Every structure is written in structure tokens, then in C-alpha cells.
Amino acid sequence: MSTSITTRLYRSYILPIESIPSVPSKKMLTSVALAIGGLAAAANAVPFRTLANVCTVANVQNALPLNVSPGISIVPSSATASAVIGWSVTNSNMQPNAQFDFCNVTFSYSHPGKNDLITVTYWLPAPQNFQNRYLSTGGGGYAINSGSNGLQMGVPYGAVTGITDGGLGPTNNLLTNGNLLYANGSINYEELYMFGYSGQHEMAIIGQAFTQNFYAMGTSKLYSYYQGCSEGGREGLSQVQRFADQFDGAIIGAPAIRLPFQQIQHLYAGVAEQTLNHYPPGCMFEYVLNYTLAFCDPLDGLVDGVVARTDLCKLKLNLNKLIGQKYSCAAQAGGFEHGPASPAVNGTITAADINLVSTLR
Numbered sequence: 001m002s003t004s005i006t007t008r009l010y011r012s013y014i015l016p017i018e019s020i021p022s023v024p025s026k027k028m029l030t031s032v033a034l035a036i037g038g039l040a041a042a043a044n045a046v047p048f049r050t051l052a053n054v055c056t057v058a059n060v061q062n063a064l065p066l067n068v069s070p071g072i073s074i075v076p077s078s079a080t081a082s083a084v085i086g087w088s089v090t091n092s093n094m095q096p097n098a099q100f101d102f103c104n105v106t107f108s109y110s111h112p113g114k115n116d117l118i119t120v121t122y123w124l125p126a127p128q129n130f131q132n133r134y135l136s137t138g139g140g141g142y143a144i145n146s147g148s149n150g151l152q153m154g155v156p157y158g159a160v161t162g163i164t165d166g167g168l169g170p171t172n173n174l175l176t177n178g179n180l181l182y183a184n185g186s187i188n189y190e191e192l193y194m195f196g197y198s199g200q201h202e203m204a205i206i207g208q209a210f211t212q213n214f215y216a217m218g219t220s221k222l223y224s225y226y227q228g229c230s231e232g233g234r235e236g237l238s239q240v241q242r243f244a245d246q247f248d249g250a251i252i253g254a255p256a257i258r259l260p261f262q263q264i265q266h267l268y269a270g271v272a273e274q275t276l277n278h279y280p281p282g283c284m285f286e287y288v289l290n291y292t293l294a295f296c297d298p299l300d301g302l303v304d305g306v307v308a309r310t311d312l313c314k315l316k317l318n319l320n321k322l323i324g325q326k327y328s329c330a331a332q333a334g335g336f337e338h339g340p341a342s343p344a345v346n347g348t349i350t351a352a353d354i355n356l357v358s359t360l361r
């Protein structure tokens with residue numbers, strides 16, 4: 001229940017990335033490219049910048065912001081670049097379906113004197129689709145990034161999009177990479193702070209400068225954003241709190257912050273059910289959730305699926321009147337958002353149900 005309510009609540013914190021003007025079709029671009037290519041060859045001018053001709057290791061190396069910060073030493077020889085054609089996104093719960101081409105760029109850097117190596121990956125839109133935008137993305141659980149699920153989020157909007165491994169190695173994961181505790185039992189604080197915020201910050205400043213160089217933006221403004229959910233939401237908050245002018249906007253979903261509080265929240269519903277010795281089916285909660293959303297959504301003045309006035313919601317919602325209402329749910333397969341599989345359910349809301357729900361509110 002609380003998951004679904006927060007899902008709706010944090011939508012209200014979303015700052016939309018403006019929609020981009022439609023781009024010419026691929027066919028048109030090819031003929032334009034051919035025409036300009038022909039003219040350019042004749043005039044011996046700079047060739048038309050297509051994905052294929054800009055996505056090279058040499059171009060990446062030329063665009064590396066080697067002086068971005070005295071504490072960062074980028075390794076030019078680590079650079080990779082390869083054009084990826086026809087990447088498609090379908091049925092993602094994070095973004096609309098999309099299909100696009102991009103330049104897949106990776107390179108590594110170290111902190112002088114620290115004997116570490118951090119690898120960043122940026123997906124670059126084709127030059128004709130670039131919209132002067134940069135997007136940093138985050139991870140989930142104890143992973144600092146979400147791999148291609150993060151990288152694919154910005155490219156359809158014309159944004160160079162980045163992830164970092166934060167120096168955690170191929171697992172990208174603070175807990176499972178095995179380096180968080182030294183053999184003597186003390187904490188590896190370098191790694192902890194990289195995961196906490198410095199890895200994200202470094203990816204952002206490197207990615208922004210790299211983008212400006214790669215697309216030869218000159219003095220044009222680069223619009224920078226952050227997007228992440230859960231651990232990725234926490235990473236985003238870590239950035240906007242510490243580096244207020246680093247991004248023009250941030251999409252912070254379900255930030256995994258206040259961990260001691262959060263872990264107790266995870267246990268709380270189970271403990272309450274056990275204490276009250278009452279174990280209703282998930283369908284009952286879903287019915288109450290539906291009612292709550294329908295009742296509370298308009299209290300903020302706009303019926304948009306978002307409960308922005310949680311204070312009024314708590315004050316005015318009277319669940320007792322649901323006692324005696326019938327609820328039903330079809331059989332459900334198990335899943336991340338539903339928990340275990342469940343059979344079809346038909347029931348009637350009881351006073352014990354409302355007592356439990358009120359305890360959990």
C-alpha cells in the first residue's frame with residue numbers, strides 16, 4: 001500500500017525534461033548528408049557530422065576534459081567508442097518506448113595517489129539529434145548504476161547520458177564487490193564516499209565538460225539533468241544537496257534515504273499484522289488504496305493521480321465507512337510489485353481490516 005501511494009506522491013517532484021522538436025526522418029538526413037557531403041568534398045570543407053564519422057576513439061580522446069579537476073586524472077588510452085544502431089526500448093516502466101542510434105563511449109580515470117580506477121560510460125546521441133543536454137543516472141539497491149536501463153533514458157531526448165561504476169568494479173555494487181570492509185574489519189571510506197556522492201559528482205562534471213567538447217558547443221548553454229529512483233533517488237538527492245548548481249533539474253524517484261527508518265518501515269506491516277493477529281489478503285489493501293487515492297487526489301485542487309495534500313488526506317479520510325464494502329481481485333502472478341502469486345480473492349471489509357489499516361497509516 002505505501003509503495004503505491006509513494007509512487008504517486010513522488011511524481012509531484014518530477015521536473016519534466018522539455019519535449020524536443022521532431023527530427024527529420026532518417027531518409028531525409030541521409031540525402032541531406034549526401035548532398036552536403038558532395039558540396040563539402042567539392043569545397044574541401046569540414047564533412048557533415050554523422051554518428052558514423054564522429055563516433056571514433058580519436059574524437060573521444062580529443063574531447064576528454066583532462067583538466068576538469070586537479071583530483072581527477074583521466075586515462076586517454078582507456079577510451080572506447082562504438083556506434084550502436086537501432087537500440088530499442090520497449091515496455092520499460094521508466095520511459096516511453098523508443099528506438100535510436102548512439103555512440104557508446106567509455107573511459108577511465110583515477111585519483112592521483114590513490115591507486116584506484118573508475119570507469120564512466122556515456123551514450124551520445126547522433127549529432128543531428130543532440131539537444132544541448134546532459135543527463136546523469138543512478139542505480140538501485142546497493143548498485144551505483146542501472147547499466148543500459150539508465151543510459152537509455154536520456155538519449156531519446158537528445159541528451160548525452162552517463163553512468164559510473166564509482167570505482168566499485170564490474171559488479172557496480174557496494175555490498176557484493178567485497179571491498180567495503182578491509183580484512184582488519186575497518187571500513188573502506190574511499191569506496192563508501194565514492195558510492196555516497198563523489199562518484200556521481202565526478203561523473204557529472206566530467207560528462208558535462210566532455211559533452212561540451214565533443215559537440216564543440218562553444219558558449220552555448222548545456223542543460224544538465226539527473227534521473228534516478230530508489231538508490232538512484234538517494235544519489236540524486238546527494239547531488240542536489242551538495243552541488244546546487246550542478247543540474248538544471250532532477251527527477252528524484254523514491255529516494256532510499258533515512259535507512260534506519262526505512263528498514264523499520266519494511267518490518268512494520270508484518271509486525272502490526274502479527275500483533276493484531278489479523279492477516280487480510282493484499283486485495284483488501286488494494287481496495288482501500290483505490291478508495292484513498294480517489295478521495296484524496298482532488299483535495300489538492302487537481303485530479304491528476306497525485307496526492308499532493310497528504311495532510312488534508314490524513315485529516316479528512318474516514319475509512320470506517322468502508323466497513324461492509326465488497327472487494328474482489330482476479331488471480332495474480334507473483335512479481336516485484338505484487339509479492340507472491342495469489343489466487344482470485346472475494347471479500348468484505350471488516351472492522352478488523354480497518355483497525356489494521358488505521359494502525360499502519
Ligand SMILES: *[C@@H]1O[C@H](CO)[C@@H](O)[C@H](O)[C@H]1NC(C)=O
Nearest residue numbers: 080082084104105106121148
Ligand atoms: C559499450 O562499450 C562497452 C565497452 O566496450 C561495452 O562493454 C558495452 O557492452 C557496450 N555497450 C553496447 C550497448 O554496445
Ligand SMILES: *[C@@H]1O[C@H](CO)[C@@H](O)[C@H](O)[C@H]1NC(C)=O
Nearest residue numbers: 181182183184185186187188
Ligand atoms: C586496516 O587496513 C587498511 C587497508 O590495509 C588500512 O589502511 C588501515 O589503516 C587498517 N586499519 C587499522 C585500524 O589497522
Ligand SMILES: *[C@@H]1O[C@H](CO)[C@@H](O)[C@H](O)[C@H]1NC(C)=O
Nearest residue numbers: 283284286287290327328329
Ligand atoms: C483498484 O484500481 C485499479 C485501477 O482502476 C483496478 O484495476 C483494480 O481492480 C482496483 N482494485 C480493487 C481491489 O478494487
Ligand SMILES: [Ca+2]
Nearest residue numbers: 297302304306
Ligand atoms: Ca491531485
